Amino acid sequence: MKLYQMPISHYCEKVRWMLDLKKIKHSTKNLLPGLHIAVIHKLMRKQSSGFPSTSVPVLKDQGKIIQGSDHILDHLDLLYPQPSFMPVDSELKQEVLKWEEFADQKLGPHVRRCCYYYLLRDPSAVIPMFTYKGPWYGRLLMKFMFPQLQAAMRKGMQIDQEGFNKSKAVLDEAVQTLASHLSTRQYLVDERLTRADIAVASLLAPLIRPQGYDVPWPQTLPEELTQLELEYQPVLQWVDKMYKNHRKP
Structure with a gap:
């Protein structure tokens, strides 16, 4: 099994988390942003009659190539069912799927747009994250290609x-929905960790940068991102708790 990914990607983090929870042995191919397109296109062109998507994560397992975090989690549940993080009860399962869709949409x-709106202004902050555990030449090459990227x-x-304003409005509403739902419960669905918690926590994680999300986060953040983190408490505290309890470094 091989995971093609970027360490910084929170969608890849969702898959890494599940692989670790299920204790599935796998190797990882860390790709450089921009240069990943050729690699993923080559992997996916046999899966599509048109021009394939070049997004990560992509999992290669037992002769199959699966793209997209939710599809990968479905594949893992089918071939590696234990331990399970999907309820058996059909109604609870539908709740999990709705929360996964909520997280994706x-x-x-x-989260990605709001973070990059500020972080892309500082190459010294993002280049170490883009090149983390990648090829040896990654950081040097990224310095040259960063303006184009x-x-x-x-x-x-x-x-x-404009994009930031739209995303901030969506996040404001989404975080309020989560805060209301989590005000009387520890987990999103049922009384245990499910794929719903993993999806929501991993996709919010860049806003709080928890231990267990193995990326060299900048030691100093733009003031605007720090303010955003404060604004979205206590939901981000819940994210941090999910990581502390269920995502060991």
Whole structure:
């Protein structure tokens, strides 16, 4: 089993977390942003008749190639069912799936955009994260290609003032929904850790940078991101608790 990923990606973190919880032996191929496109395209072109997506994570296992964190988790549940983090009860299972969809739509892309809106201004902060545990030449190469990569990311992910404002509004509403739901419970569904908690916690994690999310986070953050972290308490405290209790470094 081999996981193609970027350490900084919170969608990849979701898969790493599940692999660790299930104690599944695997190797990891850490890709450089931008240069990952050719690698993933080569992997996925046999899976699609059109131009395949080049997003990570991608898992190669037993002759199969699976792309996307939710599809990978489904694959792991099917082939490696124990321990299980999906309820047997059909109604509870549907709740988990709804929270996963909520995380993918209301958290993942918006956390990414809000973080990069500030972090991309400082190459010294993001280059170590982009190149972490990657090829030996990664940091040197990234210094040269960063201006082009930054421009491509800003354009492709709409990382601008308008995009930030839209994502901030979505996150405000999503965090309020989570705060209300978690006010009387420890876990999102049932009374134990499920895929719902893993999805929500991992996709919010870049806002609080918990131990267990193995990335060299900047020691000094932009003041705006620090303020965002304070604004989203206590939901981010719940994220930190999930990591402390269920995601060992």
